[in-house]
Every structure is written in C-alpha cells, then in structure tokens.
C-alpha cells in the first residue's frame with residue numbers, strides 16, 4: 001500500500017473515525033447511520049444529517 005492512501009476517514013456527520021458506511025470515499029459511522037433510521041423526519045437533527053449527507057454528492 002502506498003503512502004498517503006490510508007488517510008483516516010471520519011464520519012461526515014459527527015467526525016468520528018469508527019467503522020461505518022463508506023460512500024464515495026466519505027463515511028457515515030454506524031451510530032449516525034442508526035440515528036438516521038430512528039430520527040423522525042422533520043426533526044432538527046434529522047434535517048442537519050440530511051444536509052450533511054447532501055455533501056456526499058458534491059464533488
């Protein structure tokens with residue numbers, strides 16, 4: 001493995017470097033993933049997460 005290819009990927013939402021879902025080189029950690037599943041739509045935190053997730057599709 002070459003140098004510089006293993007940068008720690010931190011969660012897009014909370015900045016945690018734990019395991020999670022890797023999407024296009026970015027990550028959503030398992031706790032945030034779970035949070036999204038249970039947060040009611042329209043909840044402030046849900047809206048915040050949603051905004052952060054939109055960044056996944058921005059290059």
Ligand SMILES: [Zn+2]
Pocket residue numbers: 011012013014015016028029030031032033
């Ligand atoms: Zn997270």
